[in-house]
Amino acid sequence: MNILNIITGNVARGPQTVRFPGREAPAAAYRGSVTMDAAKCLACGICDYVCVSRAIAVTPGAASCEWTYDPGRCTYCGRCVDHCPVAAVTQAGDRGDSYARSGAQRATVTVPYPACPQCGRPAMPYNEAVLGAAFGDVSAELRERIHLCERCRRRATTAALKANFGAAAETGRSDDGR
Amino acid sequence: MTVVRGLISLLVFPGALFALPAGWFMMWLQRKINARAQGRIGPPFFQPFFDFVKLLAKEPVVRPRLQGFLMTVLPLAAVASTLGAIALLPVFPKAGGFSGDLVLLVSLIEVGPLCAVLGGFVSRSLYGGIGASREAVLTLAYNVPFLIALFALVASAGSFSLAGVALAAAWPVRVLALIALVACIPVKLHLNPFSAASAEQEIYAGSTTEYDGPRLALWELAHALEWVALTGLVASLAFPVADAAWPVRVVVFVAVSVALVVVLSFAAASTARLKLAQTARWFLLCGSGIALSALVVAFVRL
């Protein structure tokens, strides 16, 4: 009569029901809704690429990038957090609020493109860690150029190339002994 | 038995005024014990009463006239007959009763299940029909030990009156017969392990599947009264206190009834539901065996 042991155990222990709102806090690793820190964002769009349910959308604009997130679509898989190269995307550790209307918690974060130090036009955001991962040893020249907007960077690169070619051409000409 | 006394036992004690709250209390107690056995909190004290009021307040589904009439009359008949059975209970063995009231009691108790069978069929639901046929088979099955046990008591006491049985039946016969009677109660009350007639995982609510609102409330009421009638029958036969003052008798009657509810509830919580054929076989073999032994003992003594 083992079932009687279970029953007497239950009676002796008392009800196990947790009365509202006495709910246990979620585990430390809990995967809640996603937030994004615009200050860290590179606007690379990886979170959009890995998002299975299209809860995250990254829409690049002229001077800034729109990052939208809809918890109603989110599957809370955490892929965006795992794959973000600069840890700009994080997940809340709590269960969040309930809501009644579809899309009520949709969030939009605008990631402004920093101004180009030369011309003032929008340039792409940059991050030291990613720069290191992409190029290994970062030369002073590269670090200086990375802040520029695309146009200024192209110009700077062309100028540098021209300068190099020019020097080579100068020496070549002199070597020619014409 | 005077008319006044009859009315009092029908309307006051052990009738309506006592039986209604007592029935709700017993239903609550069963659910509460079940919940505690499972480690849950269980329903609040007034839950069966709230359920009843809530169902009464609901607008019933519109049905064809004859069907609607039958579906109202059948649960009403079940309520009325069960109330009548309660009024006949020999709580005060010396105070009333008449020769042959045992037969009346048995037939009144049987009206409830009969109404449930008919009610299931007239509701014209497939599941109601299956529930009704299960109910019918089970009624046949448990009535074998039920009637044999009562007959053993009658044979032992030499009287067809409830009061006579309560006072005069020999104790060995009485114990065996009461065990058989108690075993029959779970079938009538749809409790495990003999709850095949209302197995929700198979046939939803069985014969009451199609019932709604006030009509279902009447079934719930009949169910609550059945609790009182059946536990009361066993209680009044098990502890007939003939000579004590009436408050003592009432207290003993209520205490034994409640104790029976507790036992049945724990038994229900610790078993699975048997199938229809298994339930029927149990009653025809084990249940009848106990009842028959009571009968044998009764005749040997005579």
Added chain:
Amino acid sequence: MSPVITMGPFHPALEEPYKIDVVCEGEHVTDASIRVGFNFRAIEWLAERKNYTADIALFEHVCGICSNVHTLCLSRAIETLAGIEVPERAQYIRVVVAEAERLHSHLLWAGIACELIGFETLFMACFGLREKIMDVLEAISGNRVNYAMNRPGGVNRDIADPGAVLAAVRAIADATSKQLIPVLTTDATVRARCAGVGVLTRADAIAYGAVGPTARASGLPQDIRASAPYEAYDRLLFEVPVRQEGDVFARVVVRALEILESCRIIEQAIEQMPAGPFRGDDYPKVPAGEVCSRIEGPRGEVFYYVASDGSDTPTRVRVRTPTFANMPTARPMVLGQTFADVPLIQASLDPCYSCTDR
């Protein structure tokens, strides 16, 4: 007259929509037909339009109960195709999560089986135990059902507190062996409902391609963990419980014993788990080709076929879930049984209709 009794698509005995039409003579079943597809989501079609990283999250949602087996099987398919080695620690973590999921699935099933025979007290006891393993899984992965643990080349999260896992698993093994198994195997009413009911013969089990506990309860000793060990299973000791009877009771016993085996596996895995890295590269380069991958889920063998053309999106992903193989066996099982047994028999397969429908 033999009435056709329809169970479903919505029925108190079923947690998910599906339909079984039972033809009855009296209480006896003379014919039955099964309809699925109520949950059809065309996940295989969707998978051909999403990249591998998103696909893993997509297949996580094939099933709510056995979500880990799908990501594990797909990850393994991608790893085989791309030739990725999984770090040893990740292999053990995968085993721990997979077995914890088996515990959770089997305890859930045991509870539902008890509920179907009207044994609510035991149902609550099973679900109480299940809650323990759910807490463990939440502590490891951060979620109760969709764990999101696997990625090609490893796992996403480390097991931060192996001691807590070990303690919970030991408590479950203890309660299972001391409380659950004695009641399930010796209780008279449980035996009356389960023994000799819904027999699947060995021949039928082969013909219908039954897998997992259903096959093992019919005398087929098949278990991918033993026959083609993956991850760390070749370094762990465990037994494959097999019964010959093929009835519901045999399936109850097989699953109950598997709960104990899973506890044993988790204990060993936690103890043997080496330190080291647990995840690999972020984006696997998947060359063109095709691959099959099989693992043993709680309900049986999970089969994935993945074809790639070398891009970041698969050209075809085919899933054969265990219930897809097991569900048709319900028909030979219910024939000749009583109607009251039908819910229990179909539940004894541990069916998962969302899995089947995909």
Added chain:
Amino acid sequence: MDAESILHMLDVESAAEHRTDGWWVDVPDLDVRGLATLMRTREVRFVTLTGTPDTAGGYRLIYHWDADGALLNIATTVSAGCIASIADIWPAADWVERELRDYYALVFEGRAETPTLMLLEGDEPGLFSRTSAAGREIDPAVTARDAAEAERKES
């Protein structure tokens, strides 16, 4: 029975390739029913059947078998859209054949009937290979009528 012996009996030993996930062999003119009968007598378990469109406009069907724990994948090509059914030899193949009809409108010959499995009764088979009149693929979530409607509006 083990995989090598089966391959030997089928006389495709030389064409077969052993990879980490099991044996693979392509048999363009496969006698499906003969294969099924052989597997049934040798108790080689039917795992499943995979159908996938090939580049030539036909379909590639892969019969997966479990021979003593080893996976045996026998592939064949279906160009005419129909192939013999093995559901009477292997009841396990019944559902998967119905499913392939639902997905790609493949016809399995020799079956008394092929009811839908995933689709509703009466739905057009070939859900995954549906294309609009303009040649674009149609999302399975969109019904045929909705798709036609949308196209008409566009044009």
